[in-house]
Amino acid sequence: MHDRISPASEGSPVDVGPFVALGAMAVLTVSGQLLWPQRPTRPLARALALRPRTRIRDAAGAVHVRGRVRTSGDLLQAPLTGRACVAYQVFIQAGLQHGNTTSLVRIMDVRIACPFRVEDETGAAYVEASDPFLLESFAAESRGTRFLQPHPGIHPELALFLASAGVRAKTWLGYWKTFRWTEAIVEDGSFVELSGMATREADPTGESPDLRSPPERLVLRGNGNEPLLISTATEDESEELPPKQ
Numbered sequence: 001m002h003d004r005i006s007p008a009s010e011g012s013p014v015d016v017g018p019f020v021a022l023g024a025m026a027v028l029t030v031s032g033q034l035l036w037p038q039r040p041t042r043p044l045a046r047a048l049a050l051r052p053r054t055r056i057r058d059a060a061g062a063v064h065v066r067g068r069v070r071t072s073g074d075l076l077q078a079p080l081t082g083r084a085c086v087a088y089q090v091f092i093q094a095g096l097q098h099g100n101t102t103s104l105v106r107i108m109d110v111r112i113a114c115p116f117r118v119e120d121e122t123g124a125a126y127v128e129a130s131d132p133f134l135l136e137s138f139a140a141e142s143r144g145t146r147f148l149q150p151h152p153g154i155h156p157e158l159a160l161f162l163a164s165a166g167v168r169a170k171t172w173l174g175y176w177k178t179f180r181w182t183e184a185i186v187e188d189g190s191f192v193e194l195s196g197m198a199t200r201e202a203d204p205t206g207e208s209p210d211l212r213s214p215p216e217r218l219v220l221r222g223n224g225n226e227p228l229l230i231s232t233a234t235e236d237e238s239e240e241l242p243p244k245q
Contacts, residue, residue, distance in 0.1 A: 092109075113186075127230075193229075196229065202214055
């Protein structure tokens, strides 16, 4: 289950020249601003802090919850670093030549997530990230290619990832073009904050609380108007919760 934004349709490879790069940037930009973890302001965490936090046991409707990530099945593998995770986001920029200077433009934004659970002291919520989501993570790595660097050289994962998307990554001399990438992940066991729509749904694998009540589970997801927000956090980033009912 995922939310993928692909840089090119099926067909011949795309040469990331100035015209194509600008066109890809226009096609690939998602609604709103892309929120990236390496920015010290942590805009996603700041947005979450403005929303009252709810215990998972009491969650209903639009909620903001915090807890520990637990897997509900097989883990994903982040494509550029090979790290195991429940969600990742890969953001790639390509160099655009302006005379003697080079600027970076966005050409790819790929977000993938598998179902997982978030647990706090009151219960668990199943996170369904098949709809749009935004991710902000401490577990982010950023790297780039250099001028006259052999292709694929020390970047075989990047070469494979770009080729699978139809992006031509090397010059006619066989060297790397200029790319800069950031890959952010959410790991199993990490502490996170989430905001989305919480609903109670039938749980085909759960146990009934009594003979008259079917098994249920709390599901947290986003929608077209309100994407799921996922931000890694630390347990000492405490916030006073509403009193227990």
